[in-house]
Amino acid sequence: xxxxxxESIATGVRSGAAPTLACAAAxxxxxxxxxxxxxxxxxxxxxxxxxxxxxxxxxxxxDSLDDPGLWAVASAWALSDSTGAPLADALAVASRLxxxxxxxxxxxxxxxxxxxxxxxxxxxxxxxxxxxxxxxGVDVWSVYASPLAVVTVVPGVVLxxxxxxxxxxxxxxxGRTRRLT
Numbered sequence: 001x002x003x004x005x006x007e008s009i010a011t012g013v014r015s016g017a018a019p020t021l022a023c024a025a026a027x028x029x030x031x032x033x034x035x036x037x038x039x040x041x042x043x044x045x046x047x048x049x050x051x052x053x054x055x056x057x058x059x060x061x062x063d064s065l066d067d068p069g070l071w072a073v074a075s076a077w078a079l080s081d082s083t084g085a086p087l088a089d090a091l092a093v094a095s096r097l098x099x100x101x102x103x104x105x106x107x108x109x110x111x112x113x114x115x116x117x118x119x120x121x122x123x124x125x126x127x128x129x130x131x132x133x134x135x136x137g138v139d140v141w142s143v144y145a146s147p148l149a150v151v152t153v154v155p156g157v158v159l160x161x162x163x164x165x166x167x168x169x170x171x172x173x174x175g176r177t178r179r180l181t
Contacts, residue, residue: 003095003102005030005041006073010091019080019087024048040064055081069098108175119167123160 012022027045055078062070076090
């Protein structure tokens with residue numbers, strides 16, 4: 001949806017419309033096509049209609065959504081405002097960057113699905129093992145209440161929690177989106 005909005009603005013500017021008019025028209029069209037319009041699009045539309053600072057409005061949208069692609073659009077808009085660079089070309093490049101980052105994030109999420117599942121499975125195995133033992137008639141509480149079990153269970157729980165934290169941190173770092181600007 002955001003890529004469609006940016007590409008619509010670029011097409012409007014390429015056709016000769018003023019950037020504010022193209023942004024207002026594109027925001028209106030995209031907002032009407034959505035079942036529940038996003039407040040960021042409403043703020044962009046308001047900034048375009050009032051002649052406000054659209055680069056700042058794009059930055060606000062990018063910050064509120066934490067979207068690296070929208071930061072690229074905000075930077076392209078600011079660059080065009082400050083240097084007079086052709087806005088349509090800058091928006092087209094920003095849109096391509098946004099699409100490629102979105103695709104990269106989807107590929108990263110798919111690639112990280114197996115490690116996340118493994119972490120969840122390996123975290124749950126000790127608990128499920130104790131539960132299965134209880135279902136099979138083993139007196140789990142007496143086994144885990146013995147002095148030897150307490151000495152091994154407590155460090156085991158600490159290591160499970162630390163391992164889960166570490167794995168989540170690794171997965172989050174591997175799947176983190178990068179700022180395109």
